[in-house]
Every structure is written in structure tokens, then in C-alpha cells.
Amino acid sequence: MKALILTPVAVAISAALAGPVFAADPAKIDWGKVPSRTVTLFYPGQSTYQWLRGSGHPGAQVVNTGGACLTCHKGAEQKLGDKLVKGGPLEPMPVKGKNGTVDLKFQAAYDAKNAYLRFQWKTLNPYPGTEHQYLRFDGKEWKQYGYPKLDDVVQQGKQPGIYEDRFSIMIDDGSVRDDYLERHPSAREWSSFGDFGFYRMEVVDAYYIAGFGEMAWVSADDYRKAKPDPLAAHAEAIIAHMNADHADSLALYCRAFAGVEADSALMEDVDYLGFRVRAQVGDERHDLRISFPRPARTPKEVRAVLVDMSRKARSASDS
DSSP: OGGGOOOOOOOOOOSSOOTTSOSSOGGGSOGGGSOEEEEEEEOOTTOOHHHHHSTTSTTHHHHHTTOOTHHHHTTOHHHHHHHHHTOBTTBSSOOTTOOSEEEEEEEEEEOSSOEEEEEEOOOSSSSOOOOOOEEEEOSSSEEEEOBOTTSHHHHTTSSOBOOSSOOOOOOOOSHHHHHHHHHOGGGTTGGGSTTOOOOOOOOSEEEEEEETTEEEEEEHHHHHHOOOOTTTTTHHHHHHHHHHHOHHHHHHHHHHHSOOOOSEEEEEEEETTEEEEEEEETTEEEEEEEEOSSOOOSHHHHHHHHHHHHHHHHHHHHO
């Protein structure tokens, strides 16, 4: 984002480290010595990206050629924001008392390791916004996860810092774009749009949610070591074949390996460690996960594993 180019500034930063979270303590930066800039942000209503590029938007041509909103609206932010926030096609359900614009003051500083960005704006309340509380299950109970960034537990590295208010920053030296387009040439058309950006994410924790009641935390180390499932390209064909030709075997698997006396069953997903199946027992539906006795990384291996499971299940039912 061109408005956030960092320039050398005189910054007083404490030499004392604040634990593993920061190279320096942001709370001790003398922001009074850091130049500031204020920009006016206008409320865009419920305008979608499709609307911005369509015939209903007078500035669509600017957007389609990579231009920013300020190309057309610089100096008119207050007037435009106040108009949009009151209601109309782009704001069918206006919120009483909502501001049409926000004056955003920002400052940028850096040291040898980190960049420090400070953003300030006036809220509608006589107090600053705070974080939305997050709860995380530690295996025994739900505990609060994350605190305001200037709290001691965050400064000491015991908790991550979080805020309710958030914004996006895009920084790119150009090399990322070339690498990405080399791997994804079909994205070349979209890469020239003004809101096309690249992000590098440092995973701290991942929360896997596969559906109601099926969720778990994944550590950053496990996430980084994970590889694409080798059956991903073949899963659709395997599922279609099993549901069309081996529905009786699927019901048998439910009875033998999940303890569910299924009247019928359908395979919903498959990976190299097992499969998910939807079993019907009378009027009741059961969503089950059945593990393979050994990993199966190819369609041929899946077939062999399922045949072995069928033999074992039929043998158990006959005994």
C-alpha cells in the first residue's frame, strides 16, 4: 500500500527486550518523535467488488484498470461518506448514528528487526475499543486466549495480543508476484487489479472445524509438516464408485468397525487414513469416521484395504 512506505525516522526505543514477543517494547516508543499523517476514510456502504466493476459504478473503468478509490474521490471523502451512510441502494439498512468517515492518524517506525505501526482514530464511545474475547479448549476446559496488546501477559509473551478493530496491510517488493504467477499463470489477468495482494502468514495455531462436533486444535509445527493428501485427486471417483457399486459394503463397515447397525450408508469423504460415511438407522442419521487399518496412498491401495476390511467384517458377522 503506497501510503505506508516506511522512511527513516528518529525514534526513541528502549533497549530492554520485552520477552519473546517483541524485539523492543512498542509501549516504550516515543511516538512524539515519529512523524504522523492523517487520512480520511469514507464508508463505502455494502458495495461489492462486482458492483465496483459493474455498470452501476461511474468509476468502474478506474477500478478495472487497477486504480484506487482516491483516483476519483480524493477531497470528497466526507461528502461521499455522509451520503452513503444515510441509506440508499448501497446501504439498504442504515445504522443510526454511524459515521460516514473516520479520520485515521498513522505513524510508522522501525528498528533493526521490526517495523512498528501505530493507528489512531476516534470512536463513537468515550473509551477505546477492546478485543473480542477468544476462548480455547486446552483438553480439559475452555480458557481465555489472547489479551489487549499492552497488557502484561502479552508483553511477557504469555498470551498473544488481539484487538477487535482490524485492518489489512499489503507490502510487496515485486518478487512475490513473479513467483506466484509462475505457479498460477491463470491468475495473471487478475493480478493487475488494484486490490490484488499477497500475504505471508505465520501460523501460531490452527483450529480445524470439519462440521458440528468435529473440531480440534492443530499445532503450528504439525501444520508446517503436513502434506497434501495423496488421494485428493482421486477421492471423487472413489466415492462415486463406492456409493454406486458397494453400498452394501459401506453399511457392513458401519456395523463392523463403528458399532452402528446401519440400514444403509453413503461415503462422503475419503483420505489416505480412512473415510467418512453417513449411516442411516431407521429415521436416525449417523455421521461416522472409519479408519483404514493401514495408510492407503493410491486408488489401488484403497481398493486392497477396503477388500481386506470387507473380508474381515464378513468373517466377524459369520462367526
